[in-house]
Amino acid sequence: MNFHSSPIIDQVGLEERAARLMKRSIKKSSKETALKLALNMIDLTTLEGQDTDGKVRQMCYKAMHPHDDLPDLPTVAAVCVYPTFVKTAKQALKGSKVKVASVATAFPAGQSTLDVKISDTRFAVSEGADEVDMVISRGRFLKGEYNYVFDEIAAVKEACGKARLKVILETGELSTLDNVRKASDIAILAGADFIKTSTGKIKPAATPAFTLCMLEACRDHYYKTGQMVGMKPAGGIRTAKDAIRNLVMVRETLGEAWLSNEWFRFGASSLANNIILQLEKIRTGNYHSMDYISID
Amino acid sequence: MAKKNTKIKASSNGSHNQNGTSHQDISLSVQKTYKLYIGGKFPRTESGRYYKLKNSKGKFVANMCRGSRKDFRMAVVAARKAQSSWAGRTAYNRSQILYRIAEMLEGRKEQFITELVELGSTTTAAKKEVQLSIDRLVYYAGWADKYQQIFSSVNPVASSHFNFSILEPMGVVSAFAPEELGLLGLVSIIAPAICGGNSIIILADEKLATPAISFAEVIHTSDVPGGVINILTGLRSELKGHFSSHMDVNAIVYTGDDKQDIIDIEHNAVKNLKRVRVYDLDWYSEAAQSPYMIMDLQETKTTWHPIAHDMTGGGGAY
Numbered sequence: 001m002n003f004h005s006s007p008i009i010d011q012v013g014l015e016e017r018a019a020r021l022m023k024r025s026i027k028k029s030s031k032e033t034a035l036k037l038a039l040n041m042i043d044l045t046t047l048e049g050q051d052t053d054g055k056v057r058q059m060c061y062k063a064m065h066p067h068d069d070l071p072d073l074p075t076v077a078a079v080c081v082y083p084t085f086v087k088t089a090k091q092a093l094k095g096s097k098v099k100v101a102s103v104a105t106a107f108p109a110g111q112s113t114l115d116v117k118i119s120d121t122r123f124a125v126s127e128g129a130d131e132v133d134m135v136i137s138r139g140r141f142l143k144g145e146y147n148y149v150f151d152e153i154a155a156v157k158e159a160c161g162k163a164r165l166k167v168i169l170e171t172g173e174l175s176t177l178d179n180v181r182k183a184s185d186i187a188i189l190a191g192a193d194f195i196k197t198s199t200g201k202i203k204p205a206a207t208p209a210f211t212l213c214m215l216e217a218c219r220d221h222y223y224k225t226g227q228m229v230g231m232k233p234a235g236g237i238r239t240a241k242d243a244i245r246n247l248v249m250v251r252e253t254l255g256e257a258w259l260s261n262e263w264f265r266f267g268a269s270s271l272a273n274n275i276i277l278q279l280e281k282i283r284t285g286n287y288h289s290m291d292y293i294s295i296d
Numbered sequence: 297m298a299k300k301n302t303k304i305k306a307s308s309n310g311s312h313n314q315n316g317t318s319h320q321d322i323s324l325s326v327q328k329t330y331k332l333y334i335g336g337k338f339p340r341t342e343s344g345r346y347y348k349l350k351n352s353k354g355k356f357v358a359n360m361c362r363g364s365r366k367d368f369r370m371a372v373v374a375a376r377k378a379q380s381s382w383a384g385r386t387a388y389n390r391s392q393i394l395y396r397i398a399e400m401l402e403g404r405k406e407q408f409i410t411e412l413v414e415l416g417s418t419t420t421a422a423k424k425e426v427q428l429s430i431d432r433l434v435y436y437a438g439w440a441d442k443y444q445q446i447f448s449s450v451n452p453v454a455s456s457h458f459n460f461s462i463l464e465p466m467g468v469v470s471a472f473a474p475e476e477l478g479l480l481g482l483v484s485i486i487a488p489a490i491c492g493g494n495s496i497i498i499l500a501d502e503k504l505a506t507p508a509i510s511f512a513e514v515i516h517t518s519d520v521p522g523g524v525i526n527i528l529t530g531l532r533s534e535l536k537g538h539f540s541s542h543m544d545v546n547a548i549v550y551t552g553d554d555k556q557d558i559i560d561i562e563h564n565a566v567k568n569l570k571r572v573r574v575y576d577l578d579w580y581s582e583a584a585q586s587p588y589m590i591m592d593l594q595e596t597k598t599t600w601h602p603i604a605h606d607m608t609g610g611g612g613a614y
Binding site: 291 | 369372538541542543544567568
């Protein structure tokens, strides 16, 4: 395939546009709506070497019951775990609408053979994962082996079956906006259901400029083909304010159709509790404390 | 030194904002912008508001930040972040840092005397106030590794338990600096709070705000971790509700004797059972420094530790 068709990114222009979108002031009822929407878009994530079944079960409970003091609070969108915890999560979430996403393909470095990555993916799906978060081979990409990266994504997509595929570009390792745009285009053309900024293990991750650049790739693809592709910024989004700013970017770049957890997600762990703090502030009128909110 | 004298003279002449009173010295004096002190940084108030600080004779001194609800919120976030690692430091280290503040203040005595005189104090009173502030810091530096032993206890119980009570800091403290003695009053509230491992957000008195912000510069160069001490300026009437109702503040220190203020604060404090401490003291007096003021911002934790009677297991310490 010809991957030289990706547009060159005007870095200064893009950063300025992103900065301008960051400055919108969202208040009162719009803020409350945005906060609940953002909560409903979270992939509550634990991807640590020290994860255990107990930790995953606890997080699943949090996913279904973010904060029971607040009535009418939505659940989060999904939990995101390693393949070995998919079964545990699936059981813990039984009866709820919360989905299970699993990272796969030798997350987070992706330095493994295609066979291993495919079997990793098949295992996650066979355990019941609704969604698969794969990482691309950044080394190959940076060497210019775009066809390899494309084929790999396509092969993983095939292994996913019905599970939706999120493709992690790891923006912090791609360095330039041009690379991020090219990788976005490759992932979208290879069949990604979502494109995702980062693993959360590398900084910088979901900076406004990287996120906007990827959103524009989704937009251009939609204009060209009429097909929607989802977006998931992950890594470094910790506050309700960050989340609302992201929603503004989505609304302004892709439109309202993307403002649902079908098409937009946040990869985050501490974001949920920060959103709850803000919602409690709105409910009670007082700034709230983490002392009254369960840990995630 | 000659320049400094000129500046002092100029300000007492009532032309603080512009130099040029002297024909020989045509350089303009550079005025300090007084800002807030939050999380180890000196931001302006996010609200963009200010108020004119005038001294006791009605003369303009400086434009001060009129801190807002959001400034306070940012300060609480910074204080919460800093508190646990501050409490986790050794008592000895907290002692060293308190002493370090005293050292830094000692080196800047003249500046504080000037500022206090500018606000209407006499030179004699200002000198006394600065000296007492230094002494007070040294006093609490001495207590940092001793109050725990004095107030903790081993308690007699009837069962086979080792039972002991120890002190733990309340956590994040909000406070109002006294309405007199801009430096000594402020120091008298801050020192016992941080001595005991708390972090603090203190509102400088409206009319005595300049030395409070200069004191922040002293703290900033004294190895106090950012966020442990946060100093705001603004209107007490506007901020008292937020200081007392924030759910992430564990204790509040009120200075003064306004009955309605105290009732309002106690009412708000109920929401998360904040501890309320009210001080109406003569800050020059011996009574204004005491280990009980450290104790006032401590919680007592009592622990039951089983004692094993057979020597083969359990108990640990035996």
